[in-house]
Amino acid sequence: MQLSQLFPTLGHDAAFTSRHPRVSVVGGGFGGMAAAKALAAEGCHVDIIDRHPYTTFQPLLYQVATGGLNPGDVTYRLRSFAAKLGSHARFRRASVTSIDTENRLVHCDNGEPIEYDYLVLAQGVGANFFGTPGAAEHSYTIYTRGSSLTARDVIFSNLEALDTDVSKTFDVIIVGGGPTGVETAGTLAEMKSIGIPAIFPDVSIDRVHVALVEMGSHLLAPFDSSLRHYTRRQLQKRGVDVRTDTAIAEVREDSVLLKDGHELPADMVIWAAGVGAHKVAMDWGFETGRGGRIVTDSTLRVHGHDNIFAVGDGAIIDDNPLPQLAQPAIQGGQLIARQIVNLENNRPLETFQYVDKGTMATIGRNAAVVQLANGPKLTGLLAWLVWVTIHIYSLLGGRNRIQAMVNLGSRYLTFNREAGAIVGDVLTADGNPGKGDSESFRKAIAEEMESSDKDTDKA
Known part of the structure; x- marks a missing residue:
């Protein structure tokens, strides 16, 4: 798939040919990519800023964590993306430290400040632990490339230890019943x-136990009830201990304490319970709402700023909160380009009208749920094939799509022999996975969440 297919242009000649x-x-x-693509097509000079040199297709990071895909399959160089946008697009690998709205400058930790006429905030979000004691210290996340690789190594280490320590069990608790958790x-x-x-x-x-804990009454809450029930049955059929209406009071080093007083053993806790704003973005001085997200009006313009827009998981429309998915972000980014054209031509701004194209989640081999807007609700093999096709199609770069197709196809065809064939590093030299060296990985993840970057929009 070409960039124009995932992020289509506005479909006409560039609006700006002189200025x-x-x-x-x-x-x-x-x-951010949708906005940059559309803005470059209009003839704007676009500076893309991200602290990583790549973009990540986050809906498939769980496949990286469980050994189905390599990290290179789901990442794409932002410099390559910018180069394909034309001579007016540039990429800066940097973290934004502050924004001077009066002088229209973006200050970064790398290089000189970047001047702007208009600013698009698409900084995304990171893990949200909702103040749960011990969650940040003792949980793993799979929202970034690095954290997914760390999770993969922890899983690999624990599986290897089962073979040499006959007294060991491997208890995994996944927190959160959304698509990532399921x-x-x-x-x-x-x-x-x-x-x-x-x-x-x-x-x-x-000796291996997998539990899925969800505070709400249902898994995949936004889905139709028939799809939620199907999901629960399929997980239970695969041996998952599904616990809904179950809140977590504390995450400990080797267990999870539930609010009802029960304690579950845990060699590994994977936190997939939700996302929240990056701390650095909350310090930029803009009005924030639920989850620390930057508040905009219905035109996606940030409150109190005529030339600043916000989009994606890190933004929230004040009177119309939208789901934190890929499509609202993509459609919002495309609208922002039109809004800038409108402002430059003294035309009124448009109201964002989100077009729901549906949502989906996979449960396992030959099992998925697909809910199309105003369309059929699919389950089973057909839904799984739709899920695979759309996710591979949505990857940027031909190499990524071919590699993902080969790796997922290989896993499907050899599933009975190689479903557990994760390749990773054993994290400790003392045969005690989940401790020791992994603490340094935990600290690195914590630092990453503090400074973080990236848009966690889900497909």
């Missing part, structure tokens, strides 16, 4: 029931 408004786009996720739980459960007998013939599958 080229300078637009700084903070964040290289779905919203997809991770389903993959780990199939790794347990199918992969372990093939890869570790001396290890009983009874």
Whole structure:
């Protein structure tokens, strides 16, 4: 798929051929790339700023964490993206430290300040632990490339330890019943029931336990009730201990304390319960709302600023909160380009009208749920094929799509023999996975969440 297919242009000649408004786009996720693509097509000078040199297709990061895909399959160089936008587009690898709205400058930790006429905030979000004691210190996330690789190594380390320590069990708790939690739980459960007998013939599958804990009454809450029930049945069929209406009081080093007083053993806690604003973005001085997200009006303009827009997971429309998915971010980014054209031509701004194209989640091999807007609701093999096709199609770069197709196809065809064949590093030298060296990884993840970057829009 070409860039124009995922992020289509406005479909006409460039609006600016002499004067080229300078637009700084903070964040290289779905919203930022959509805005940059459309703005470059209009003839704007576009500066894309992101602290990573790549964009990440986050809906498939759980596949990286569970060994189905390589990190290179789901990442794409932002410099390559900018180069394809033309001579007026530039990429700066940097973290935004502050924004001088009076002088229209973006200050970064790398290089000189960047001047702008218009500013697009598409900085995304990071993990939200909702103040749960111990969650940040003792949980793993799969919202970034680095954290997904760390999670993969922890899973690999624990599986390897099962083969040498006959007294050990591997208890995994996934917190959050949204698409990320469901997809991770389903993959780990199939790794347990199918992969372990093939890869570790001396290890009983009874020594591996996968639990999915959700505070609400349902998994995949935004989905139709029939799809929610199907999801729960499929996870339970795969051996997942599904616990809804279950709130977590504390995450400990080797267990999770529930608010009802029960304690669950946990060698690994994967936190997929939601996202929140990056701390650095909350210090930029803009009005924030729920979850620390930057508040905009219905035109996506930031409150109190005529030339600043915000889009994606890190933004929230004051009177119309939208789901934190890829499509609202992409459509919002495209609208911002039109808004800048409108402002430059003294035309009224448009109201953002989100077009819901549906949503989906995979549960495991041959099982998924697809809910199309005003269309059919799909389950089973057909839904799974739709999920695979759309996710591979949505990857940027031909190499990424080919590699992902080969890797996912290989996993499908050899599933009975290699479903548990994760390749990673054993994190400790003392045979005690989840401790020791992994503490340095935990600290690195914590620092990443403090400074972070990236748009976690989900497909």
